[in-house]
Amino acid sequence: MSDTVASPAQVTAGLPASSPALLEVSGLCKSLPIADGTMLEVNRDITFALRAGEFMSIVGPSGAGKTTLLRIVSGLVQPDRGSVTHRGQAVRQVPSWLSVVFQEYNKSFFPGLTVRKNVMLAVHSQPRTEAQQRIAA
Numbered sequence: 001m002s003d004t005v006a007s008p009a010q011v012t013a014g015l016p017a018s019s020p021a022l023l024e025v026s027g028l029c030k031s032l033p034i035a036d037g038t039m040l041e042v043n044r045d046i047t048f049a050l051r052a053g054e055f056m057s058i059v060g061p062s063g064a065g066k067t068t069l070l071r072i073v074s075g076l077v078q079p080d081r082g083s084v085t086h087r088g089q090a091v092r093q094v095p096s097w098l099s100v101v102f103q104e105y106n107k108s109f110f111p112g113l114t115v116r117k118n119v120m121l122a123v124h125s126q127p128r129t130e131a132q133q134r135i136a137a
């Protein structure tokens, strides 16, 4: 690994025109301010689509922009350009059905609580019956 700044993440993947996409990310761009007062281009023109049941891994060196991309896709961070849609609806804030587990596991759960209580926190905004089913699962 060199000590140069990683290139901005660029992902381009697609579906045949006939396949309905569950998640569509189109032309996503994001720059973030860094300590010297300049902007660091973290994500450049990211476009991909996923169908229900598909699984995708985003692989790249540390600092390439993977976490920033996931934050944008999950509605935690707004992109500078581009769009994220789920079942055709724009994702502009964190959807209630979404669960995100961040890399820093110790910041993603409460070690003092049981597994059940940790899961309960993640699904608390969902209807009671659905929440109970997800906790049980």
Ligand SMILES: Nc1ncnc2c1ncn2[C@@H]1O[C@H](COP(=O)(O)OP(=O)(O)O)[C@@H](O)[C@H]1O
Residues within 6 Å of the ligand: 032, 033, 034, 040, 042, 060, 061, 062, 063, 064, 065, 066, 067, 068, 069
């Ligand atoms: N909130 C932020 N403000 C400024 N720079 C950031 C911020 N978050 C991440 N960065 C910088 O953006 C680059 C990409 O970070 P990140 O998306 O966490 O990469 P990865 O997950 O691929 O390691 C890194 O250089 C990181 O230091």
Ligand SMILES: [Mg+2]
Residues within 6 Å of the ligand: 066, 067, 068, 103
């Ligand atoms: Mg990361």
